Amino acid sequence: MKIKKRNRIIIIAAAVIITLLGVGVFAGYSVYNASKVMNDGNTKKIDIDQDVSNGLRNKGVYTFAVGGTDKGGTRTDTLMLVYFDTVHSKINILSLPRDTYIDTTSNNKKINSAYAVGKGDGLKDCIKKTFGIEVDGYVVISTKAFRDFVDGIGGVEVNVADDMNYDDKVQDLHIHIKKGLQVLKGEDAEGFVRFRHGYANGDLARIEAQKVFIAAMAKQAVKPSNLLNMSNILQTVFSDVKTDIAFSDMLKFGTDASKVDMANIKMFNAPGEAYFKNGVSYFTLYKNEMLGLLNSNF
Numbered sequence: 001m002k003i004k005k006r007n008r009i010i011i012i013a014a015a016v017i018i019t020l021l022g023v024g025v026f027a028g029y030s031v032y033n034a035s036k037v038m039n040d041g042n043t044k045k046i047d048i049d050q051d052v053s054n055g056l057r058n059k060g061v062y063t064f065a066v067g068g069t070d071k072g073g074t075r076t077d078t079l080m081l082v083y084f085d086t087v088h089s090k091i092n093i094l095s096l097p098r099d100t101y102i103d104t105t106s107n108n109k110k111i112n113s114a115y116a117v118g119k120g121d122g123l124k125d126c127i128k129k130t131f132g133i134e135v136d137g138y139v140v141i142s143t144k145a146f147r148d149f150v151d152g153i154g155g156v157e158v159n160v161a162d163d164m165n166y167d168d169k170v171q172d173l174h175i176h177i178k179k180g181l182q183v184l185k186g187e188d189a190e191g192f193v194r195f196r197h198g199y200a201n202g203d204l205a206r207i208e209a210q211k212v213f214i215a216a217m218a219k220q221a222v223k224p225s226n227l228l229n230m231s232n233i234l235q236t237v238f239s240d241v242k243t244d245i246a247f248s249d250m251l252k253f254g255t256d257a258s259k260v261d262m263a264n265i266k267m268f269n270a271p272g273e274a275y276f277k278n279g280v281s282y283f284t285l286y287k288n289e290m291l292g293l294l295n296s297n298f
Contacts, residue, residue, distance in 0.1 A: 147186030152233035
């Protein structure tokens with residue numbers, strides 16, 4: 001059965017970028033009315049062409065912040081920095097622990113609070129200040145959008161290494177998943193990627209679990225039945241997406257993403273270690289190692 005080129009672009013973009021969090025935004029957005037994806041305000045735009053002309057950046061290279069919010073829709077409990085080289089068709093993804101310490105005047109010194117405090121601009125400014133990188137655009141989705149996407153593709157098969165049990169009444173998060181190979185639907189899938197309290201390494205182990213889930217989700221998403229139904233699947237999630245990326249740019253990024261081989265997609269963890277200060281958990285970055293990672297890959 002022949003797959004339409006439009007659907008191919010949609011799903012490859014989803015598998016490459018937004019299956020990280022469950023939404024095919026970069027390319028899928030081109031199918032729908034622009035009003036379905038909402039901005040958080042008049043977010044500052046970067047003059048990309050001017051930066052290229054001034055020698056401040058390479059042509060065709062973009063950086064995005066991709067986050068997934070908690071139940072309140074404020075804190076980005078999942079946050080990734082995505083480097084997209086459209087000229088050489090490669091993507092690098094850096095997972096940032098939610099507890100990463102940031103230098104801010106706010107009472108909350110964790111990176112997962114940046115979006116809560118300043119929305120899109122706040123998130124982009126925080127990444128620039130912390131890592132020295134200009135962020136061209138952001139995409140933030142809700143847990144509901146993630147669940148809807150996973151349910152839409154029929155669930156995701158993963159091998160759960162250990163029993164997962166955790167309850168958080170405030171977040172209305174209840175994780176009870178048995179170990180073993182199984183297909184995780186929406187709520188259990190959310191629990192799998194958010195679970196961290198049962199791991200010895202906490203958030204670092206959760207990032208590794210998210211990588212496993214990403215690979216499995218991409219495999220499930222490209223099945224012919226899901227490719228053919230992708231427009232309907234994506235239509236259910238866009239009301240729960242916040243972004244400052246223009247309609248025309250999303251279409252372009254989706255087309256470019258369709259050219260990226262999976263072998264040219266690399267994922268990295270932020271180097272550092274967890275610690276407690278005044279009873280609060282933080283993640284401190286190893287400055288020299290982080291600088292080397294950013295200079296080499298971002």
